[in-house]
Amino acid sequence: MERFDFPFHAMACTNRITMFAPSRAVAVAAASAAINEVNRIEAKYSRYRVDSVVSNINCQSGRGVPVEIDPETALLLDFAESCFVESGGLFDITSGVLRRVWDFSASAPPALAVIHSVLPLIGWSRVVRTAHSVMLPMAGMEIDFGGFGKEYAADRAAAVLLQHDVRHGFVDLGGDVVVTGPQFDQFPWSLGIRHPRPRPQPPHDENQFLATVSIASGAVATSGDYERYLEHNGRRYSHILNPLTGLSVNGLQCVTAFAPTCLVAGGITTIAMLKGEGSGPDSANTWLARLTAEGVGVKVLAVGALGVLAHYP
Amino acid sequence: MNKQLPSTFASLLSAALALPIVSIPVLVSAQTTAAPASELLPAGAVVGLRSLWYREDDDRMKVTAPVLWFKTPIGDRWELAASTTIDLVSGASPILVANNTGKPVQIFTGASITDRRKAGDASLTHKFGALNENTVGVSFATSNEKDYDSNAYGLNTTFDFNERNTTLALGVGSRNDRVMSVTDAKLNAPRDAKEWLVGFTQLIDRRTLIQSNLTVTRLTGYLNDPYKLTFSLYRDGLSPGSVFSADLRPNQRDIFTWLTRGKRALPGMGAIVSAEYRYYRDDWGIRAHTFSGTWLQNVNGRWQVEAGLRFYSQSQADFYRAEITQRPAPRYTSSDQRLAAFGAWEPSLKVIVKLSDQLSWDLGYARYLQRGSSKLNGGGSPHFEPLSATMINSGLVYKF
Numbered sequence: 001m002e003r004f005d006f007p008f009h010a011m012a013c014t015n016r017i018t019m020f021a022p023s024r025a026v027a028v029a030a031a032s033a034a035i036n037e038v039n040r041i042e043a044k045y046s047r048y049r050v051d052s053v054v055s056n057i058n059c060q061s062g063r064g065v066p067v068e069i070d071p072e073t074a075l076l077l078d079f080a081e082s083c084f085v086e087s088g089g090l091f092d093i094t095s096g097v098l099r100r101v102w103d104f105s106a107s108a109p110p111a112l113a114v115i116h117s118v119l120p121l122i123g124w125s126r127v128v129r130t131a132h133s134v135m136l137p138m139a140g141m142e143i144d145f146g147g148f149g150k151e152y153a154a155d156r157a158a159a160v161l162l163q164h165d166v167r168h169g170f171v172d173l174g175g176d177v178v179v180t181g182p183q184f185d186q187f188p189w190s191l192g193i194r195h196p197r198p199r200p201q202p203p204h205d206e207n208q209f210l211a212t213v214s215i216a217s218g219a220v221a222t223s224g225d226y227e228r229y230l231e232h233n234g235r236r237y238s239h240i241l242n243p244l245t246g247l248s249v250n251g252l253q254c255v256t257a258f259a260p261t262c263l264v265a266g267g268i269t270t271i272a273m274l275k276g277e278g279s280g281p282d283s284a285n286t287w288l289a290r291l292t293a294e295g296v297g298v299k300v301l302a303v304g305a306l307g308v309l310a311h312y313p
Numbered sequence: 314m315n316k317q318l319p320s321t322f323a324s325l326l327s328a329a330l331a332l333p334i335v336s337i338p339v340l341v342s343a344q345t346t347a348a349p350a351s352e353l354l355p356a357g358a359v360v361g362l363r364s365l366w367y368r369e370d371d372d373r374m375k376v377t378a379p380v381l382w383f384k385t386p387i388g389d390r391w392e393l394a395a396s397t398t399i400d401l402v403s404g405a406s407p408i409l410v411a412n413n414t415g416k417p418v419q420i421f422t423g424a425s426i427t428d429r430r431k432a433g434d435a436s437l438t439h440k441f442g443a444l445n446e447n448t449v450g451v452s453f454a455t456s457n458e459k460d461y462d463s464n465a466y467g468l469n470t471t472f473d474f475n476e477r478n479t480t481l482a483l484g485v486g487s488r489n490d491r492v493m494s495v496t497d498a499k500l501n502a503p504r505d506a507k508e509w510l511v512g513f514t515q516l517i518d519r520r521t522l523i524q525s526n527l528t529v530t531r532l533t534g535y536l537n538d539p540y541k542l543t544f545s546l547y548r549d550g551l552s553p554g555s556v557f558s559a560d561l562r563p564n565q566r567d568i569f570t571w572l573t574r575g576k577r578a579l580p581g582m583g584a585i586v587s588a589e590y591r592y593y594r595d596d597w598g599i600r601a602h603t604f605s606g607t608w609l610q611n612v613n614g615r616w617q618v619e620a621g622l623r624f625y626s627q628s629q630a631d632f633y634r635a636e637i638t639q640r641p642a643p644r645y646t647s648s649d650q651r652l653a654a655f656g657a658w659e660p661s662l663k664v665i666v667k668l669s670d671q672l673s674w675d676l677g678y679a680r681y682l683q684r685g686s687s688k689l690n691g692g693g694s695p696h697f698e699p700l701s702a703t704m705i706n707s708g709l710v711y712k713f
Contacts (some may be wrong), residue, residue, distance in 0.1 A: 155334035185580040188342075
């Protein structure tokens with residue numbers, strides 16, 4: 001068994017597949033099948049492609065005609081619905097329209113009136129669905145799979161690797177990682193979790209990492225407020241937007257979750273970021289504590305607004 | 314509140330698993346490296362409970378020693394560790410070595426000893442330097458039993474240099490003991506020790522490490538065994554025909570030890586091997602060599618097995634004798650077998666199982682076989698009585 005690395009670019013990220021395989025030919029066959037799967041999902045659900053399933057649904061919004069969808073898309077919408085329900089409406093795949101008014105390259109946040117103008121276009125509960133179709137009731141409504149498309153692609157790539165009997169490897173899609181099994185010698189893989197506020201001039205490389213994780217199997221997803229944000233009058237406005245108010249959520253600096261699938265890990269991190277820090281029953285802290293207390297093998301690392309790291313459970 | 318509803322996790326997972334993806338169990342342990350305010354949480358604290366059972370064959374001596382210990386970081390730069398133990402000793406100890414049956418044999422007292430030793434220790438370590446790479450620590454240990462009290466103090470420091478690939482360790486220690494006797498109420502004598510240590514550890518590469526330590530110890534004071542006696546019949550026909558001698562040893566003992574060990578990870582085999590050699594000499598005439606090796610095998614992410622073998626060999630102290638034949642009886646004499654020339658083998662096997670990310674449990678078994686004939690290059694003390702013992706060791710370790 002030998003170790004093989006396949007770096008590749010997809011979904012606007014630098015990605016990597018690493019595995020132990022008996023030969024280069026076996027490794028290439030497994031990696032190319034997995035990369036093809038990632039490319040397929042990107043093409044199917046990218047909102048930047050006019051021929052994607054998502055663009056097709058969005059461009060028919062407000063026409064009053066159900067758009068037919070295939071089973072895979074229907075199941076992804078079911079997953080989005082679960083996230084919507086479990087987050088009390090915070091995880092909403094119709095909230096992407098807020099991006100039209102929030103420009104994170106601008107020097108100031110949008111005016112409240114501008115934000116309010118798009119709020120009527122948001123609301124997953126108003127989307128009309130059957131098992132084979134979906135319909136966006138108002139013109140201008142949009143859905144996007146940005147909240148879980150990459151996680152789904154990571155899960156699918158891992159499933160393809162497992163079909164090729166890759167039991168010692170992982171797929172990393174821009175930080176969304178699924179590990180099919182430990183290194184060939186059974187040592188776990190070492191994974192660095194990015195620090196949400198890296199020190200400007202690190203005396204040591206390790207300071208760039210919040211944590212170093214030894215992972216033998218399972219999926220990891222991370223959400224942070226550092227990916228896109230704007231600063232105005234000393235306040236930081238992160239790209240985490242509350243679909244009910246249209247405002248930027250401030251609170252947690254980042255959340256990393258470990259779960260049996262990347263979709264679930266990503267759902268947890270996104271919902272926690274949207275809930276934000278606090279001690280009330282609706283805060284991420286309470287929610288994460290309850291979620292991980294169930295003893296289901298989910299683990300979460302969260303960094304609060306003041307930089308305090310918390311482990312759940 | 315909504316107990317009848319499926320949990321959040323169950324809902325998300327069942328929705329996700331409706332898709333053609335695979336659920337992979339999470340096997341992870343996170344080590345936070347630069348948590349901005351991790352000093353608020355004692356992550357990194359470790360608590361353990363361990364017990365050792367030692368049993369000599371024929372039930373001569375049994376020892377049970379449960380130990381409770383913990384170690385916790387305090388902020389970024391301090392670490393506190395402490396442990397406490399109670400040793401329960403029962404059985405018979407050889408007190409008299411007599412040759413009246415023709416050859417010297419150990420005579421065990423009829424009364425069994427039962428003793429309880431209570432002990433505790435604590436250490437505080439401060440890390441310093443730009444990367445917290447150096448340490449300075451103080452330690453204290455105390456123990457007492459009905460005929461022995463001990464208090465020890467230590468000061469040690471380590472420095473990392475050469476890009477943290479080399480560590481230099483320096484230490485000094487002092488121990489102040491009192492020796493008493495249940496059969497001699499007047500005995501209350503000091504036994505002191507001073508110790509100096511210099512050592513270095515070198516990382517050869519990512520997977521290989523060597524370590525070497527030199528230790529010099531000076532023991533002073535009452536170094537005799539207050540219970541040990543030697544009774545010998547002279548065979549030269551002169552008078553008096555026998556001698557009854559108490560254990561008497563010099564009141565100073567200088568000891569030098571040099572320990573070298575190497576460790577290497579064999580990731581291709583999921584194993585870690587280690588080898589160790591220790592040289593010992595003291596000015597009582599004892600020269601000793603210890604060779605030991607272990608093989609730690611990762612069976613899977615949860616199970617580890619470690620097999621080990623140790624060999625020990627020593628020459629005898631100048632004044633060791635199982636029987637007295639000189640006239641007059643020599644000034645210094647001891648029939649304590651621990652000062653004899655002998656060798657010992659100790660095979661061991663240990664199983665370590667990770668019960669969860671936090672909790673691990675281990676169980677070790679070792680057999681100790683001490684023989685005069687096992688001495689390196691032969692020459693074991695005559696009339697050495699073999700000693701065989703079984704050791705079982707089990708512990709629980711919980712990491713926060």
